[in-house]
Amino acid sequence: MNSYTYKIKIFIDKNQKEIRIDKFLKNYIQNISRNQIQNLTISGKVLVNRNIIKKNYKIKPLDFVEIEIYKPSVIDYLEYKNITEEKINLDIIHEDEDVIVVNKPAGMVVHPGFGNETGTLIHGIKYHLINSNFNELNLYRCGLVHRLDKDTSGLLVLAKNEYSQKHLFQQFYSRTIQRKYIALIWGNLIEEKGTITGFIGRDPRNRKKMKIFKQNQEINRGKFSITHYKVLERFKHLTYVSCYIKTGKTHQIRAHFKHLGHPLFHDSIYGGNRIFMKKKCSNQNIEFMKNCLKILQRQALHAISLSFIHPKNGKCYFYCPIPEDFKTVLNNCRSYHNKVPRKRI
Incomplete structure (x- = not known):
């Protein structure tokens, strides 16, 4: 017997009476308990109209329900x-x-x-x-x-x-866990801060990549995703940003900035391992960027802080320093471009 994941999609009839989703799914799906359904709901595996719901949600006429079930062997x-x-x-x-x-x-x-x-x-x-x-x-x-x-x-x-x-799953599902990332991206962002949204899913042309789909493709292709960002420093051809993610989808930050046309520095999957706008760079800039790519040999993305409600001890906050390879590239950029003092992160 093999393990597998399968999805069930249900379009609710226009004459459906309002009923708690766990009760509805218990009647709809064979060999599943209400406790299992509630656990799936808490962990974000039950969506209604592409949104995560609470376990006491009541089904309404014309709702669209998706449930992802993993069967371990x-x-x-x-x-x-x-x-x-x-x-x-x-x-x-x-x-x-x-x-x-x-x-x-x-x-x-x-x-x-x-x-x-x-x-x-x-x-x-x-x-x-x-x-x-x-x-x-x-x-x-x-x-x-x-x-x-x-x-x-x-x-x-x-x-x-x-x-x-x-306890932690509940916080991820209700989006109360705060995760802060720092990233170095190619190009010069227009806005000082902003929000990137979109329906994210597997790129049908490359299963290793994620892609942002148009809204009219949402049912079949993507899951809604939200990233808030703020510019920390601007360098020539690079921008240093902080990000808060409201959703935690695969490759979310990487795919979001690629969608904006600003891939992460040295992100080989999303094109960030090539010098951005090379034709507009001087030979000196090109050599500098090549050297930075040698120092930071992976995407410039670091989960710098984490805040959540501890199961017993209440709200807690954790921070970890920027890794040496990332820090070295940032310091080299500051020295090379002689920019104004950085903002606090």
Whole structure:
């Protein structure tokens, strides 16, 4: 028996009476409990009219419902349980009996998968927990509540028990967790601050990329996404920005700035590994940019801070410094372009 994910799409009849969504789906889908439906709703796997909903939402006539269900096999469960712990140096910013906050370096994959069977963050977390007398974490059911791309650095929070997982999932679903990123992008943004929105989904021409789709394609193609940004510093041909994401879709910041025509510096998937507007650059500028690309050999994106409500201790805030490769390029840009003092982030 294999594990798989499948989606159910339901167009509600115009004569449908108002009814709680868990009750409606319990009657509509075989072999699913109301508790399972509520957990899926809390984790953002149930959408109505392309929006995340609360578990007490009542279905209305002509609603469009989507539910994503993952069916693990016994083999899949055992593979998770039998992940071999690996001694990996982890930069743990905070740890208590409920959560771990980790500063993930660029180049580390978060979760094992095809082509990344070893050396992931989860392998290191399992080793850490076993050697810290916290060896009861079920890596399949608990742990990850969000992820970072392999070459994005910065803060991740992991749940250490089912209660914490549900608590954090609820905050992600209600968009109360605040995640701040810094990024270096190609070009000169027109506005000092702004918001990027759009329906984001897999690019049908390249499954490794995400794409922003037109609104009339939303039902079949994308999930609504929101990124707020603010300019921190302007350099010649580059802009340093901070970003808050209201939604956490795959490659969201990377795809959003590509959509604006300003790909992230050295983002090889979205075209940021080539010198932007090369014809308008002097030979001196080109050489400077080439040198920066050699220093920062991945997309210039770092999850610099994280704020959420701790399951037991209330609101908490965590910060991690800018990695050396990113910092070096920023400092080189400041020296080279002799810009005004930077704004606080």
